[in-house]
Amino acid sequence: MEETKTPKTEKKPSAAALKAALAQLEEQESGKKKNTVIFRILAFVCWALAAVAMYLPYIGLNLPFGAVRVLFLDPNNWLPVIIDVIVAGILCVVGARLWIYANHIHPTKSHNKVVQFIWNQLGVIMAGIILAPLAIILIARRKDLPQKTKTIVAAVLALVFVGASAGSADYHPVTQDQVNDVVQQLTEEAEGYGFTDGDGVRWTKYGNCYHIFSDCQSIRNSNPDNCTDGSIEEAVESNRARLCTFCIKRYEEAKANGEVPGKIELTEKIGDLIEDLTETGDDGNGNE
Structure with missing residues (x-):
C-alpha cells in the first residue's frame, strides 16, 4: 500500500474544544441533541439560592439565614453570617461549573468578543454580583x-470572594468557531489517509453506514453510480453516522498486523487526542 502523508496541523486544539467537538459529533451520530438547558437552569437556581443566602429580606419570619438580615438583626452574632457567606460562595461555584459544563457542549455561537467573554465567564460575573454588595454594605453601615x-x-467575605471567583472562572473557554475548526481539521486529517478513491469515506445510496475501505465486502459489488465518496462529516450529514461493522473488523485485524496507517473514526481520533492531552497535562495552547 502506498504510504500517504497526513496533513499537519498548525496548532494543537485545546482539550476543551476537542471535548465539545466530540460531544457534538456524538449528537450527530445518535441523532439526539444533549439537553444543556437543564444545566443552565440549575446554574441560575444555584445563583438565586446564593443570593437568598446573602440577602434574604426581613419579612417578620424568624429564618436562620440571610447574611445581611442576620448581620443587622444581631450585630454581635457573626457566626451565622459567615456561614451564610460560605454557603453562598459554594453555591456560586456549583452554579458556575454547571454553566461551564453546558458551555463545553454547546458553546456560544456569537462572534462578538464581549458577548463571548460574558457568556464564558458568567460564573465570575454572578459571583461578583452576589458577593460584592456585602462589602459595600459593610462600608456604608460601618458605624x-x-x-x-x-x-x-x-x-471571610474577601476569602470567599477570591475562592468563588477562582472556582467560577472558565480557564479554557470554547466558542462554536473553535469547535468547527477542530472538526474540519480532524476531518482533513482523516481524509489524508486515502483509504477510498475519494476524499475519505464511502457510502451507498441505499446503505445506512459509511465505509473506510472502498473494497469492503458489503459494497464491492455495488453499482458505482450508487456510491458516494466524501468526508466523515458529509456521511453523517447524509444520515450515515455509523461505521460499517465489516470495516471495523477489517481495520482492527489490519491494525494488529501493522498493515494500515491507522485511519479511524473521527470520534475515536478526537478521543485519542483528548487522552494524549490529559496524559501530558497540555491544555492545547502550549501550556502544561
Missing part, C-alpha cells in the same frame, strides 16, 4: 456594627 464583627465578616 452600626461592632469592630470585631466587621473585621471577621470582611476577612
Whole structure:
C-alpha cells in the first residue's frame, strides 16, 4: 500500500474544544441533541439560592439565614453570617461549573468578543454580583456594627470572594468557531489517509453506514453510480453516522498486523487526542 502523508496541523486544539467537538459529533451520530438547558437552569437556581443566602429580606419570619438580615438583626452574632457567606460562595461555584459544563457542549455561537467573554465567564460575573454588595454594605453601615464583627465578616467575605471567583472562572473557554475548526481539521486529517478513491469515506445510496475501505465486502459489488465518496462529516450529514461493522473488523485485524496507517473514526481520533492531552497535562495552547 502506498504510504500517504497526513496533513499537519498548525496548532494543537485545546482539550476543551476537542471535548465539545466530540460531544457534538456524538449528537450527530445518535441523532439526539444533549439537553444543556437543564444545566443552565440549575446554574441560575444555584445563583438565586446564593443570593437568598446573602440577602434574604426581613419579612417578620424568624429564618436562620440571610447574611445581611442576620448581620443587622444581631450585630454581635457573626457566626451565622459567615456561614451564610460560605454557603453562598459554594453555591456560586456549583452554579458556575454547571454553566461551564453546558458551555463545553454547546458553546456560544456569537462572534462578538464581549458577548463571548460574558457568556464564558458568567460564573465570575454572578459571583461578583452576589458577593460584592456585602462589602459595600459593610462600608456604608460601618458605624452600626461592632469592630470585631466587621473585621471577621470582611476577612471571610474577601476569602470567599477570591475562592468563588477562582472556582467560577472558565480557564479554557470554547466558542462554536473553535469547535468547527477542530472538526474540519480532524476531518482533513482523516481524509489524508486515502483509504477510498475519494476524499475519505464511502457510502451507498441505499446503505445506512459509511465505509473506510472502498473494497469492503458489503459494497464491492455495488453499482458505482450508487456510491458516494466524501468526508466523515458529509456521511453523517447524509444520515450515515455509523461505521460499517465489516470495516471495523477489517481495520482492527489490519491494525494488529501493522498493515494500515491507522485511519479511524473521527470520534475515536478526537478521543485519542483528548487522552494524549490529559496524559501530558497540555491544555492545547502550549501550556502544561
